[in-house]
Amino acid sequence: MLDHGANINQKGTFGGLTHGQGVTALHMAAQSGHMPMVKLLVERGADRSIKDDLYHSTAEGGAQYFGQVEVRDYLRSLADC
Numbered sequence: 001m002l003d004h005g006a007n008i009n010q011k012g013t014f015g016g017l018t019h020g021q022g023v024t025a026l027h028m029a030a031q032s033g034h035m036p037m038v039k040l041l042v043e044r045g046a047d048r049s050i051k052d053d054l055y056h057s058t059a060e061g062g063a064q065y066f067g068q069v070e071v072r073d074y075l076r077s078l079a080d081c
Helices: 025-032 035-043 059-065 069-078
Strands: none
Touching: 025 035, 025 059, 025 069, 035 069, 059 069
C-alpha cells in the first residue's frame, strides 16, 4: 500500500473508547513486537514522534508498556542517530 501512496503516518482507531485511539501502523507493530514491520515502517519514513490519542504515547512508549523490549530498544537507539 505504501508503494501506492498510502500515508505511512495515518492514524486509525479500533476497539472502542478504552484502547486503540488514534494509533499509527508503527504503534501497532511496536506494541505487538513485530520487529520486521517496525524496521520497514521506520525505513520508509514513519514518524516516531507521533503520539496516540488516548494515552499520548509514542510507538516506543507502547512497546515499553506491552513488554516489547527489543522493539523499544531499537526505537530508542534511533533517537541517538
